[in-house]
Amino acid sequence: MTPTAVPVDLNPVSPQNLADPVAFYRELQRRAPVYWAEPIHTWLVSRHEDVMAGFRDPRLSANRTAFFEHQVQSLGPASIQGFMKIIRNQVFMKDGTEHIRLRRNMNPGFTAQSLDKWRPAIRRTMEQLLERVSARGQMDLVKEISYELPPLVIAELLGIPVEDRERFRAWSKPIADFSSPAPDADMGVLVQEVNRAMMAFSGYLTGIVEERRSAPGADVISQMVSAEEEGKLSTEEVVANALLLIFAGHTTTTDQFSNCVHDLLTHPDQLQALRDNPGLLDSTIEESVRFNPAVPFIGRFAVEDFELRGQTIPKGSHVMFALGAANRDPEVFSEPDRFDITRDRTQTRHLGFGFGPHQCIGSGLARRELEIALELLLQRLPGLRLDEEHTPVKHHSLAFRGFSSLHVRW
Ligand code: HEM
Numbered sequence: 001m002t003p004t005a006v007p008v009d010l011n012p013v014s015p016q017n018l019a020d021p022v023a024f025y026r027e028l029q030r031r032a033p034v035y036w037a038e039p040i041h042t043w044l045v046s047r048h049e050d051v052m053a054g055f056r057d058p059r060l061s062a063n064r065t066a067f068f069e070h071q072v073q074s075l076g077p078a079s080i081q082g083f084m085k086i087i088r089n090q091v092f093m094k095d096g097t098e099h100i101r102l103r104r105n106m107n108p109g110f111t112a113q114s115l116d117k118w119r120p121a122i123r124r125t126m127e128q129l130l131e132r133v134s135a136r137g138q139m140d141l142v143k144e145i146s147y148e149l150p151p152l153v154i155a156e157l158l159g160i161p162v163e164d165r166e167r168f169r170a171w172s173k174p175i176a177d178f179s180s181p182a183p184d185a186d187m188g189v190l191v192q193e194v195n196r197a198m199m200a201f202s203g204y205l206t207g208i209v210e211e212r213r214s215a216p217g218a219d220v221i222s223q224m225v226s227a228e229e230e231g232k233l234s235t236e237e238v239v240a241n242a243l244l245l246i247f248a249g250h251t252t253t254t255d256q257f258s259n260c261v262h263d264l265l266t267h268p269d270q271l272q273a274l275r276d277n278p279g280l281l282d283s284t285i286e287e288s289v290r291f292n293p294a295v296p297f298i299g300r301f302a303v304e305d306f307e308l309r310g311q312t313i314p315k316g317s318h319v320m321f322a323l324g325a326a327n328r329d330p331e332v333f334s335e336p337d338r339f340d341i342t343r344d345r346t347q348t349r350h351l352g353f354g355f356g357p358h359q360c361i362g363s364g365l366a367r368r369e370l371e372i373a374l375e376l377l378l379q380r381l382p383g384l385r386l387d388e389e390h391t392p393v394k395h396h397s398l399a400f401r402g403f404s405s406l407h408v409r410w
Contacts, residue, residue: 011039012297013183018396021296022337025325034311040398041070042299043313046322048329048351050308054321055356060300061095062358067299067318071181072191082195083178086202089240092248092358099357105227106241106361109157109220115364117218121156122372125149130380138387141406142258145373150253153369154246159219160208168246171201176251180399198243205239220245249362252294255402257370260288261377262406265386267339274341275378284341285370290350291339296324297398298354320398323351381410 008027011017017024028035028046035044045054054060065084069077077084087093091102108114129148133139151172155165174193181190209225216222224238233241264271264284274280297320302313313319327350328336333343353360360366378384386392390407 010035010037012037012042012044012398013039018398019394021324022328025322025328028322028325029329034309034313036311041318043302043311043317043319044297044322045308045319046325046329048326048332051321051323051326051351052355054300054319055351055354055358058095059302059304059306060319061303062099062300063093063095064299064301065093066301066316070318071178072187075187075191079191080195083191083198086198086236086240086243089234089237090244091241091361092244101232102237102241103357103361105224105233106220106245109223110361110364112364115368118153118157118365119368119372122149122153122369123376125152125156126373126376127380130376134380138407138409140390141261141408142254142403143405145377146254146257146261146403146406149257149369149373150250151246153253153365154249157219157365158208158221158242158245159212159217164204167204168201169250171197171204172247172250173197175201175247176400180397182397201243201246202239205242206235208242209235209238245362248360249365251400251402252362253366253369255294255400256289256366257373258403258406259292259294259401260285260370260374261384261408262386262392262403263288263292263339265384265408270339270341278375280341281371281375282367283343283345284374285367286345286350287339287341287343288370289352290327290333290343292401293323293327293350293352294400294402295352295354296396296401297322321351323354324401326351381408384408384410 008023009017010024010027010032012024025046028044033045033047033050037044045051065088068080068084072079091099091106094102126149129145133144151165151169155168160168174190174197177185178190178194181187208221212222212225216225221238221242224233224241227233228235228238264274274284300319302315302317302319304315306313330336332348353363385408387407387409390405392406393404395402395404
């Protein structure tokens, strides 16, 4: 008897599709590559070709203020004034020449040459984290490593004093919770917490900016302060974008590291291939960002009516690029659902770090961090495997995909 195919529902936030989106991605691309998802009032664009074009299309604005205002509809836009005041100055909300200006003044800290200087600090930080656990024989990878490493690395990059790091991590959480709220979240509480965290965080960073004016260092804030002194950035922009770097570089890298380790531990042949040939380290990271991107969807707003694959996207609509789906588009990737660290990447590109003007400014940092962390993890914890006594706990929203806990043994 032939099994009856179960129809795949196209609700992006159904528990089934959030937990395991692969069938949903495939159906979207096949049946409805430009799809109005009523439950989230958003157009979903899922084919690789369309997502690449969309990232460069000036009719799709990166200004996402309307998204946040929609999120607090019942409370009114005034409820998130504190939050909005800061994110309005962030590079990821800007279009055109304003975006170019901000990005140009942030770029010097993110060139390959600048980032290579941080390699020893990343290595040292990861070694310290591993020293704490190596004798134990087991740990929750998320708690001990994935969640710990990225903020420590960003703190190095920004020159944040060690004793303040706990504080800035505590401020990051409400911002992450508000940006991608759980379905049962109390928005009233989230809004209060996010405003409070944003104001405290920006007040703290304003103090750091003042310090750097009189005592500049080799860090990224000092680089932005020098642009400020030349009149190319305002103080508010330096503070808002330092805050963005802290936030954008934390949960993304945390999730991607856990996703990568999970992918390897559930594909023992690939893990063995990497152990046999450490030269595959960078290719392993790329495959993980393709196969299980930490940011599976990213949003834009239509600034005019336009047609895409026979659908009219009206002005003002929220559009999301389904990066997770584009990364598995069978028109671009052969055997897209196979995790293959030896995949030929010369003709294809995944979109896990975005594309076009807003392509991730921190991708070089994330790549270095993930490579060093994975290399040391496999070296220092021989026989690393999943701990079968604990079920991995995933967390998934449209914006972020990763693990809340992932127990391993060695
Ligand atoms: C594996 C980890 C990471 C992933 C998967 C990731 C993913 C992304 C994606 C998809 C975008 C495009 C957003 C858009 O088009 O609207 C983006 C932008 C951005 N990312 Fe990352 N990111 C990661 C790590 C980092 C790190 C470590 C930093 C900084 C320290 C960072 C800072 C940023 C910033 C500032 C932008 C906005 C750039 C702009 O608008 O011009 N990211 N990231």
